[in-house]
Amino acid sequence: MIFFLCFVIFLIGLYCVIVKKNILKIVIGIAIMEYAVNLFLILLGYRWEGVPAIVTETVTQAKFVDPLPQALVLTAIVISIATLALMVSLCIRIHQRYKTFDITKIRRLKG
Amino acid sequence: MLPLYLLLFLMILGSLVAVHTRTLLSAVISLSLVGLVLCVTFLYLQTPDIAITQIIVEIVALVILIRAVATGKEVSDIKGKKEVFSLVAVIAFIVIFGYFAYQALTFIEFPKFGYPLxxxxxxxxxxxxxxxxxxxxxxxxxxxxxxxxxxxxxxxxxxxxxxxxxxxxxxxxxx
Structure with a gap:
């Protein structure tokens, strides 16, 4: 059930990417999809009544949440901010040249 | 368990507002709301490292997106002409995706929530x-x-x- 709510967030982002005509709305949709995928991976590694995976004297190792998805999601979050900055800079350049964010009007091939 | 559902519903609500609002600035603010709720969700799921990274990245993303919004004078939503084709494509995507998600969650060996592999x-x-x-x-x-x-x-x-x-x-x- 909780995974399906996560899929709903992903599908909202997919809808935004496919339907919207504003180029910044497409960037927003991609960001929403990234959030949903990161949340899904973290949900896969959750354990009931788990504790953070940090070794101390008092905590037993059997209660740790899964550290592997967390490490990979940490990588994915940092990469997502870099790609967001790249997309936004492309949007700014496109707006300087075409004076619009509408993707139906951006169709000249002349560089 | 209940706070997790509430946080996820808040995320769904925030992303719906981000998709459907008319002004770009409020869409960006709603997207940032989704990111901050995601940060709280990570804290609830016992992953403090991801929560710290997420909140820093979220603030930087908000600044970058506001810079992009401030570029254009036009902030209103753009209406397209071929809405019908897009809606059909979206419905097809959702049906295929839902079918495969259902298959993956029921028939293939898939970890239940709370019991990780x-x-x-x-x-x-x-x-x-x-x-x-x-x-x-x-x-x-x-x-x-x-x-x-x-x-x-x-x-x-x-x-x-x-x-x-x-x-x-x-x-x-x-x-």
Whole structure:
């Protein structure tokens, strides 16, 4: 059930990417999809009544949440901010040249 | 369990507002709301490292997106002509995606929520402190066991920053 709510967030982002005509709305949709995928991976590694995976004297190792998805999601979050900055800079350049964010009007091939 | 559902519903609500609102600035603010709720969700799921990273990245993303919104004078939503085709495509996507998600969640061996598969990471949990000397197991995975992944991440980050600088550079090459 909780995974399906996560899929709903992903599908909202997919809808935004496919339907919207504003180029910044497409960037927003991609960001929403990234959030949903990161949340899904973290949900896969959750354990009931788990504790953070940090070794101390008092905590037993059997209660740790899964550290592997967390490490990979940490990588994915940092990469997502870099790609967001790249997309936004492309949007700014496109707006300087075409004076619009509408993707139906951006169709000249002349560089 | 109930707070998790509430947080997820708040995320769905925020993303719906971000998709459907008319002004771009409020869409960006709603997107930032979704990111901050995601940060709280990570804290609830016992992953403080991801929560710290998420909140920093979220603030930076908000600043970058507001810079992009401030570029254009037009902030209203753009109406397209071929809405019907897009809606059909979206419905087809949703049906196919839902079918495969249902198959994956029911028939294939899939971990239930709260009972993670610990095939690989059992070794990391047992040997992490001894082999890498880091009490935080996430650090030991990122910088010790999976250090080549981190090298790839840094490469991608470098390429993206370089691309951003090249695109936004003011002076172009003379012809």
């Amino acid at each position: 610990m095939r690989v990471s059992q070794f990391y949990v047992e040997e992490g402190l001894k082999k890498t000397g880091s009490a935080n197991l996430i650090t030991s995975v990122v910088l010790g066991f999976r250090a080549y992944d981190t090298l790839g991440e840094v490469t991608v980050l470098f390429a993206a920053v370089l691309g951003t600088l090249v695109i936004l550079r003011g002076v172009g090459r003379k012809k």
